[in-house]
Amino acid sequence: MVGFLGDFDRAEEAAQEAFAIAAERWPRTGTPENPAAWLIVTARNRAIDRIRRDRKIQPHGELPDVPDTVQELPDEQSEFPDERLELFFTCAHPSLSLEAQVALTLRAVGGLSTPEIARAFLVSEPTMAQRLVRAKRKISSAGIPFRIPPAHLLPDRLAAVLTVVYLIFNEGYDGRAGLAGEAIRLGASLAETMPDEPEVNALLALMLLTEARRPARFHDGELVLLADQDRGLWDERMLRSGREALARARALQSSAPPGPYLVQAEIAALHASGEQRWPQIVERYGQLAAITGSPVVELNRAVAIAESEGAAAGLAATEGLDLDGYHYLHSTRADLLRRLGRAGEARLAYERALELVRTEPERRFLERRLAEL
Amino acid sequence: MEYLIQIYTGGAMEAWERLSESEKDSVSQEYFTISDEPGVNGGAQLQPPDTATTVRVQDGRTLTTDGPFAETKEALGGYYLLEAADLDAAIELAGRIPAARMGGAVEVRPLVPR
Numbered sequence: 223m224v225g226f227l228g229d230f231d232r233a234e235e236a237a238q239e240a241f242a243i244a245a246e247r248w249p250r251t252g253t254p255e256n257p258a259a260w261l262i263v264t265a266r267n268r269a270i271d272r273i274r275r276d277r278k279i280q281p282h283g284e285l286p287d288v289p290d291t292v293q294e295l296p297d298e299q300s301e302f303p304d305e306r307l308e309l310f311f312t313c314a315h316p317s318l319s320l321e322a323q324v325a326l327t328l329r330a331v332g333g334l335s336t337p338e339i340a341r342a343f344l345v346s347e348p349t350m351a352q353r354l355v356r357a358k359r360k361i362s363s364a365g366i367p368f369r370i371p372p373a374h375l376l377p378d379r380l381a382a383v384l385t386v387v388y389l390i391f392n393e394g395y396d397g398r399a400g401l402a403g404e405a406i407r408l409g410a411s412l413a414e415t416m417p418d419e420p421e422v423n424a425l426l427a428l429m430l431l432t433e434a435r436r437p438a439r440f441h442d443g444e445l446v447l448l449a450d451q452d453r454g455l456w457d458e459r460m461l462r463s464g465r466e467a468l469a470r471a472r473a474l475q476s477s478a479p480p481g482p483y484l485v486q487a488e489i490a491a492l493h494a495s496g497e498q499r500w501p502q503i504v505e506r507y508g509q510l511a512a513i514t515g516s517p518v519v520e521l522n523r524a525v526a527i528a529e530s531e532g533a534a535a536g537l538a539a540t541e542g543l544d545l546d547g548y549h550y551l552h553s554t555r556a557d558l559l560r561r562l563g564r565a566g567e568a569r570l571a572y573e574r575a576l577e578l579v580r581t582e583p584e585r586r587f588l589e590r591r592l593a594e595l
Numbered sequence: 596m597e598y599l600i601q602i603y604t605g606g607a608m609e610a611w612e613r614l615s616e617s618e619k620d621s622v623s624q625e626y627f628t629i630s631d632e633p634g635v636n637g638g639a640q641l642q643p644p645d646t647a648t649t650v651r652v653q654d655g656r657t658l659t660t661d662g663p664f665a666e667t668k669e670a671l672g673g674y675y676l677l678e679a680a681d682l683d684a685a686i687e688l689a690g691r692i693p694a695a696r697m698g699g700a701v702e703v704r705p706l707v708p709r
Binding site for chain 1: 680686
């Protein structure tokens with residue numbers, strides 16, 4: 223509908239009207255033979271009527287060009303174009319701000335309500351509503367095309383879509399579970415419509431392999447360290463799906479160098495193998511650091527080095543990382559200094575981490591460690 | 596869709612000064628080539644910001660000040676009027692404007708249809 227009308231709001235209105243008519247009429251007249259087709263044709267015709275009425279009021283405004291009516295019922299096979307991919311790419315267009323991309327993807331692709339999205343990102347409902355309105359307005363005013371990008375733009379545009387989905391996975395907050403489930407649904411939808419893209423499958427694998435282990439990360443609201451986590455709490459079905467997606471990603475990537483999501487999925491798979499595979503994890507983080515140049519990745523590598531080669535080697539690997547405002551740098555250094563018996567330095571590092579920490583479970587964990595020194 | 600492509604020279608002016616004569620010719624030629632493209636319905640380089648005059652009217656009196664409206668280093672350097680199928684096409688053209696890679700910036704803004 224959006225492709226037909228070039229406008230999110232009109233598409234939504236028209237769809238709602240068609241459903242309302244169906245809900246009222248079908249109990250009396252019986253369900254039509256092809257209900258989906260009926261709904262689409264009705265929605266289109268309602269939209270056309272509405273546009274014609276609006277044209278009379280505003281003769282020279284920016285209204286979509288539409289045929290007079292849509293009469294024939296489309297046949298079984300045809301044109302219910304699955305617009306999911308077009309929606310994904312439109313919502314993640316680089317001319318929209320990242321927060322607008324995230325909000326719009328959740329609304330238009332995920333079907334979440336505005337209040338749900340507002341809650342997930344800890345903003346007020348009016349703020350989120352405004353964000354969505356502005357984003358939709360920009361799409362129509364600036365002429366953001368509703369399509370799958372042409373080949374020369376596709377790599378960058380797909381990367382943007384994946385960024386949005388992964389951001390939703392990591393940042394969406396909804397009590398304890400977060401928007402992880404929503405992100406996985408989006409990732410699965412993307413994998414269904416772009417099955418031959420290795421990074422698409424890899425992202426899905428990464429999210430499944432990570433989410434499957436969530437139940438073990440907290441106990442009574444308190445953080446549980448990796449080494450102490452109860453593997454019995456892992457979601458085996460999710461792990462299986464994740465491993466399948468990873469296998470597909472590997473097969474699609476074949477001998478070409480892996481992309482960042484594939485490397486991260488490999489790391490998640492190593493963690494989920496239930497065995498201590500730290501040297502391999504060190505290597506994978508090295509691979510990821512080379513791809514992304516990210517100091518956060520280097521920090522993760524340092525943690526893996528500490529597990530693989532000891533605290534002194536791990537501490538050395540944290541030297542010179544430009545992450546002073548990042549609490550994990552300080553909590554990591556604190557932990558390694560503590561293990562090396564350097565209590566005074568560990569205290570300073572815990573205190574610095576506590577200045578920067580953002581969640582209550584993490585704060586309590588750090589305070590306990592500090593008290594134990 | 597119609598767009599105004601606004602070219603902000605910014606740091607591009609310094610980069611321009613450092614070019615050789617033949618490099619300057621080559622860059623100028625790029626601007627002319629874009630001017631001649633289908634869909635480009637006008638365009639010009641503006642004279643430097645210090646040639647500008649800013650006009651306001653207050654209580655019926657016309658007030659003029661010497662210089663551009665924006666900060667000199669953020670003032671407009673040139674423009675194109677572009678008719679394009681969609682924003683991606685406009686962005687593609689904007690990306691080819693020399694100022695964009697020489698330390699300046701290009702703004703792509705749709706016109707209000709009349």
